[in-house]
Amino acid sequence: MNGNIWVLASADSVAIATTLILAALGALFTERAGVLNLGIEGILLTSAISSFLAADSSGSIWLGLIVGSLVGALLAGIHAVLSVVLRANQIVAGLALVIFGTGLANFLGKPAEGKTVTTIIKPLSFGPLSDIPLIGPIVFRQDPITYASIVIAIVSSLYLFRSRPGLELRATGDDPATVDAQGLSVASIRIRYTLFGGLLVGLGGSWLMLAQSAAWHQAATTNGVGWIALALVVFAGWRPMRLIFGAILFGFTLQLPFTLQAEQITFIPSALMQMLPYLATLIALIALSRPSTRNKLGAPKSLGIPFVRDER
Amino acid sequence: MTNASHEVAKGPHHASGAAPSALSAHSIVKRFPGVLANDSVDFDVLPGEVHTLLGENGAGKSTLAAMLCGLYQPDSGYITRNGERIALSSPRAGLHHGIAMVHQHFRLVERFTVAENVILGSRDLSYKLNRSELEDKVAAVADSYGLPIEPGATVGELSVGQRQRVEIVKALYQGAEILLLDEPTAVLVPAEVEKLFENVHAMTRAGKSIVFISHKLGEVVEISDRVTVLRNGRVTGHVSGRGAADTKELARLMVGRDIELTTQRASHATGHEVLQIRDLSLTVNGVSVLSDISFNVHAGEMVGIAGVAGNGQRELADTIAGLISPTSGSVAISGSLTTDRGPIHARELGLAYVPEDRLGMGLVPSMSILDNLLLTRDRHIVVDRTTVRPEAARLIEQFEIKANGPDHVARKLSGGNAQKVLLARELSGGRTATKLLVVCSPTRGLDVGAIETVRALLDDARSAGQAILLISEDLDEVMSLSDRIFVLYRGSVVYETPGESAQLSTVGAAMAGLQPEGKS
Numbered sequence: 001m002n003g004n005i006w007v008l009a010s011a012d013s014v015a016i017a018t019t020l021i022l023a024a025l026g027a028l029f030t031e032r033a034g035v036l037n038l039g040i041e042g043i044l045l046t047s048a049i050s051s052f053l054a055a056d057s058s059g060s061i062w063l064g065l066i067v068g069s070l071v072g073a074l075l076a077g078i079h080a081v082l083s084v085v086l087r088a089n090q091i092v093a094g095l096a097l098v099i100f101g102t103g104l105a106n107f108l109g110k111p112a113e114g115k116t117v118t119t120i121i122k123p124l125s126f127g128p129l130s131d132i133p134l135i136g137p138i139v140f141r142q143d144p145i146t147y148a149s150i151v152i153a154i155v156s157s158l159y160l161f162r163s164r165p166g167l168e169l170r171a172t173g174d175d176p177a178t179v180d181a182q183g184l185s186v187a188s189i190r191i192r193y194t195l196f197g198g199l200l201v202g203l204g205g206s207w208l209m210l211a212q213s214a215a216w217h218q219a220a221t222t223n224g225v226g227w228i229a230l231a232l233v234v235f236a237g238w239r240p241m242r243l244i245f246g247a248i249l250f251g252f253t254l255q256l257p258f259t260l261q262a263e264q265i266t267f268i269p270s271a272l273m274q275m276l277p278y279l280a281t282l283i284a285l286i287a288l289s290r291p292s293t294r295n296k297l298g299a300p301k302s303l304g305i306p307f308v309r310d311e312r
Numbered sequence: 313m314t315n316a317s318h319e320v321a322k323g324p325h326h327a328s329g330a331a332p333s334a335l336s337a338h339s340i341v342k343r344f345p346g347v348l349a350n351d352s353v354d355f356d357v358l359p360g361e362v363h364t365l366l367g368e369n370g371a372g373k374s375t376l377a378a379m380l381c382g383l384y385q386p387d388s389g390y391i392t393r394n395g396e397r398i399a400l401s402s403p404r405a406g407l408h409h410g411i412a413m414v415h416q417h418f419r420l421v422e423r424f425t426v427a428e429n430v431i432l433g434s435r436d437l438s439y440k441l442n443r444s445e446l447e448d449k450v451a452a453v454a455d456s457y458g459l460p461i462e463p464g465a466t467v468g469e470l471s472v473g474q475r476q477r478v479e480i481v482k483a484l485y486q487g488a489e490i491l492l493l494d495e496p497t498a499v500l501v502p503a504e505v506e507k508l509f510e511n512v513h514a515m516t517r518a519g520k521s522i523v524f525i526s527h528k529l530g531e532v533v534e535i536s537d538r539v540t541v542l543r544n545g546r547v548t549g550h551v552s553g554r555g556a557a558d559t560k561e562l563a564r565l566m567v568g569r570d571i572e573l574t575t576q577r578a579s580h581a582t583g584h585e586v587l588q589i590r591d592l593s594l595t596v597n598g599v600s601v602l603s604d605i606s607f608n609v610h611a612g613e614m615v616g617i618a619g620v621a622g623n624g625q626r627e628l629a630d631t632i633a634g635l636i637s638p639t640s641g642s643v644a645i646s647g648s649l650t651t652d653r654g655p656i657h658a659r660e661l662g663l664a665y666v667p668e669d670r671l672g673m674g675l676v677p678s679m680s681i682l683d684n685l686l687l688t689r690d691r692h693i694v695v696d697r698t699t700v701r702p703e704a705a706r707l708i709e710q711f712e713i714k715a716n717g718p719d720h721v722a723r724k725l726s727g728g729n730a731q732k733v734l735l736a737r738e739l740s741g742g743r744t745a746t747k748l749l750v751v752c753s754p755t756r757g758l759d760v761g762a763i764e765t766v767r768a769l770l771d772d773a774r775s776a777g778q779a780i781l782l783i784s785e786d787l788d789e790v791m792s793l794s795d796r797i798f799v800l801y802r803g804s805v806v807y808e809t810p811g812e813s814a815q816l817s818t819v820g821a822a823m824a825g826l827q828p829e830g831k832s
Contacts, residue, residue, distance in 0.1 A: 164437050171421045171432055178419040182433025183382075183404025292597060301422075 017251035022204030023229035030197035036304035038094025041226025042101020044205035051206030072202015087306035121211035173300030231284035340389035367542035382406030412483035422468035473504035502820030583611030586779035592641035616794030634658035662747030664738035677723035728762030
């Protein structure tokens with residue numbers, strides 16, 4: 001067994017986890033406000049191609065990240081209008097967003113199919129620290145967005161559980177009528193966090209494009225990461241700290257088929273391995289559909305339910 | 313709370329009539345589509361007094377309260393606070409002026425602690441929250457009014473009475489000078505009502521004004537310094553002075569005519585056993601919902617099941633109706649087992665079921681009265697409306713249902729009329745003549761006039777020899793109608809008593825889970 005491959009694999013897991021953390025955090029903020037946005041996959045794809053086009057035409061990676069994030073917020077804005085303002089069925093609206101986002105990305109990506117970004121986001125180097133065996137490549141040879149995603153997750157946790165607006169956010173997802181009675185606007189809170197969630201998802205999509213893939217391939221770029229992110233939120237019990245570890249675990253599973261192949265371990269078919277994350281997603285969605293499990297997992301009580309002030 | 317403090321509270325709080333009222337509404341008019349909810353209503357409350365808004369459901373009292381706290385805006389008229397005109401554009405504006413509403417359905421986040429719930433929405437807090445500091449702050453406010461609460465407890469684990477106290481503390485924490493209590497006793501057992509009244513007195517002593525909204529005459533007479541009666545959106549009467557109000561007079565002002573709500577009990581001897589329940593237990597998801605329930609209901613007898621909502625009443629009714637299979641034990645109607653045989657079988661044995669959820673389980677809202685009747689009639693492949701139509705017309709007349717005939721859509725009926733349609737269908741029998749009637753909260757949400765009719769209908773059914781199981785959270789209803797009363801607490805029958813000798817306090821204690829002396 002080649003130990004080096006496993007170190008690289010672990011380093012890769014952390015890297016793959018970046019998109020998962022950002023996308024799942026985006027979903028988490030949205031869901032904590034009580035809005036279920038199943039359109040994450042569509043947002044990821046569209047923001048990925050947008051960031052690619054922006055970075056490609058301007059030559060600036062940072063502009064690519066900014067454009068990709070804003071496009072993410074924009075698409076989430078469609079979901080916010082449909083589900084919060086028009087009170088549409090959120091599952092239908094979310095699925096529509098996936099189809100719309102995929103189609104839009106396909107359309108925008110036509111001229112770019114197979115093209116490569118000239119400059120990609122590079123890992124930072126911490127000098128000697130990055131050369132520590134084992135720990136070096138895993139902890140000290142990642143790119144700035146990867147570090148940022150973990151910092152964002154930690155700050156999110158503090159925000160949710162230790163701050164006044166965090167308290168109001170959680171209350172909105174659990175019991176919007178209570179928030180309404182306090183004179184706070186449920187719609188405004190929900191729209192704001194849906195947009196913010198979209199921004200984070202967009203950042204995740206852009207990073208996936210500009211640091212991981214480097215080349216645009218409609219079918220291969222996101223690979224269903226958006227769906228896994230949704231499952232991750234469930235498994236993390238809507239808590240950002242747990243989400244970090246979950247994302248790394250999922251990241252490890254996602255890259256495992258490649259490592260096993262490199263190790264020439266073939267007794268487990270790689271197709272089966274590739275299926276695992278999606279199986280996890282399926283389980284998460286089944287868990288979400290049962291009210292009792294939902295409650296035990298800590299799902300926001302009004303998740304997916306439009307708020308209407310009841311008229312006596 | 314001691315008796316002494318109770319006495320002090322009974323004294324007059326407003327020494328001179330010249331004191332400016334804390335909050336007044338002047339000629340308020342509010343329209344909803346098709347309804348004039350408030351028709352130039354005047355109302356005012358002084359510092360330190362309890363002023364009650366009394367009226368039936370739909371009389372406009374909740375609408376008025378909603379305008380007083382900023383939830384709705386009046387179409388015309390205005391509101392003054394300490395004599396100055398104010399605009400209440402939102403509940404936040406209401407809080408700003410020191411006006412807070414304690415809603416009938418609590419506005420509390422169950423997963424949050426008491427302290428978190430109390431501070432939710434407060435703007436004067438720093439961005440960062442310090443848990444223990446907050447809890448101390450909340451406890452200090454609660455203590456200053458003698459309201460015992462535990463700031464660190466999770467609200468989901470508190471009793472209804474405790475939750476209500478949290479709501480009150482929340483209002484006080486936000487600096488409320490005027491508290492609007494919307495039907496605060498509707499969800500409480502008698503012992504909790506007493507505690508609430510003590511809390512109300514503690515607040516009025518501190519100079520707070522209380523607007524008490526209710527339709528229960530007895531408690532209104534007990535708590536109020538003044539009473540304003542509303543009917544159809546208009547003020548129909550005004551009574552000042554504690555204890556000056558007379559129940560009969562208030563009832564007349566409320567309804568517009570004399571009413572008699574107390575119904576007689578069955579005078580004749582009861583017949584054979586129609587419903588037999590033996591050792592009935594039900595476990596759902598590992599939680600015991602019903603345990604070891606056994607009782608009979610005889611022909612011509614009404615058995616009442618009292619209890620606070622959620623103690624297994626609904627499951628008991630559904631099990632008898634054959635909708636749920638019990639974990640163990642049996643249900644029999646006229647000697648035939650119905651356990652595990654489904655609802656149709658139970659109905660064929662003469663069961664009629666009036667569920668609590670009228671328009672969800674009882675009637676199909678989008679269908680006409682006629683089609684709703686057809687649901688329990690003979691079933692053929694082709695729907696046969698012509699033979700049932702005359703019967704529908706007859707039932708509409710007999711039950712005094714306000715509808716434009718058999719084709720009136722159920723959804724468009726008022727609550728009282730929908731309930732009458734449901735009762736008409738169930739009492740008139742389907743394929744089999746009704747022998748056993750299971751009714752759940754039959755008068756919930758109805759106005760006094762409709763309550764009177766529905767109770768009379770139940771009484772007639774009993775006189776006609778039907779066995780009736782009345783499951784209701786309205787203790788007064790159970791007490792005034794039932795021949796025998798069982799109290800359900802956490803899925804067990806904890807107390808039973810004959811209807812005529814039932815004591816409100818004992819039954820109430822049993823509902824709260826306290827062991828009454830009556831039972832070993």
